Amino acid sequence: KFNFPMAFSTTLMCYSGLEWGNAWQQAGQMDQLLRQLRWPLEYFLRCWNNADQELYVQVGSGGQDHGSWTSPERMDPDRPAYKITASKPGSDVAMETAAAMACGSLLFKTKDAQFSSTLLTTAKQIYTFAKAHQGFYSTSVSDAAAYYRSQNYTDENN
Numbered sequence: 001k002f003n004f005p006m007a008f009s010t011t012l013m014c015y016s017g018l019e020w021g022n023a024w025q026q027a028g029q030m031d032q033l034l035r036q037l038r039w040p041l042e043y044f045l046r047c048w049n050n051a052d053q054e055l056y057v058q059v060g061s062g063g064q065d066h067g068s069w070t071s072p073e074r075m076d077p078d079r080p081a082y083k084i085t086a087s088k089p090g091s092d093v094a095m096e097t098a099a100a101m102a103c104g105s106l107l108f109k110t111k112d113a114q115f116s117s118t119l120l121t122t123a124k125q126i127y128t129f130a131k132a133h134q135g136f137y138s139t140s141v142s143d144a145a146a147y148y149r150s151q152n153y154t155d156e157n158n
Contacts, residue, residue: 001059001072003047004137004148007096010040014103034111041104041119044097050125057093057137058082062147082141086129090137092150094130098123 017024017033024030047056060072060079068075084090101123108116138145 001043002062002144002148003044003057004093004096004144006040007044007093007100010037010044010100011096011103013037014100014107017107018103034108037104037107038115041101041115044101045118045122047097048122048126050122052085053129054083054085055090055094055097055126055129056081056083057090057097058141058144062143066147080143082143084133084137084140086133088140089130089133089135090140091130091134093137094126098127098130101126 013033014037017030017037021030024033049055059081060075064075064079065072072079084094101119105116105119105123108119136150138149
């Protein structure tokens with residue numbers, strides 16, 4: 001699992017629900033969209049440890065995962081997990097994760113107020129952490145560099 005592209009796609013899907021919610025409703029797919037988005041949003045919540053100020057951003061090895069055409073459940077159970085911290089920052093992935101959670105908070109506001117509130121609180125914590133500890137995730141998590149190397153983090157930083 002690479003959280004950077006997952007956070008981007010989650011943000012984009014959440015935004016589509018906010019921007020074109022009527023179309024999702026008319027198609028009878030809004031509930032399906034919410035079900036599909038809950039999974040990555042709940043996963044992102046589990047990735048953040050506010051007390052230790054660390055965010056898990058990748059599970060598995062890029063080379064191993066991309067070299068195997070099977071489900072994660074059938075792979076070697078010793079898959080590494082990577083995190084960013086104050087000393088190993090990744091403001092690009094952290095801010096994209098915060099954006100996904102903030103957008104999700106807006107989308108779930110009228111459907112599940114408690115979940116919405118938790119997403120917003122966590123998004124603010126991650127954003128604050130990322131602003132305080134700037135750096136590229138691909139530098140801190142070298143395994144990600146071959147797959148998701150940022151050129152800058154100013155687009156997520158504003």
